[in-house]
Amino acid sequence: MAYIETVSDDRAEGLLARIFTAARERTGRVFQILRVQSLRPKTLQASLGLYQTAVMAAENDSSVTRAEREMIAVVVSRANDCFY
Numbered sequence: 001m002a003y004i005e006t007v008s009d010d011r012a013e014g015l016l017a018r019i020f021t022a023a024r025e026r027t028g029r030v031f032q033i034l035r036v037q038s039l040r041p042k043t044l045q046a047s048l049g050l051y052q053t054a055v056m057a058a059e060n061d062s063s064v065t066r067a068e069r070e071m072i073a074v075v076v077s078r079a080n081d082c083f084y
Contacts, residue, residue: 007038016041019048 009030012020016038023030037044055069062069 004036005039006035012038014041015045019044 007016009020019034019041020030023034034044034048037047055073056066064072
């Protein structure tokens, strides 16, 4: 298994601390997909923005519903043995 350096909750400051707090408020925890980007909070923020646009906000611009997009994500994650 690869090792990726991450920032722990107790060491998160500024933008990263705000992102971690928002994640805990949204889901009750900070998932690893966020932690692996913790050394670059601005990149993490941009990644979250892309996710919001692609999955959450695209409903007005797409014939694919949010539920369908999330189901596709589940299938792809399962096919990749990803538990996210």
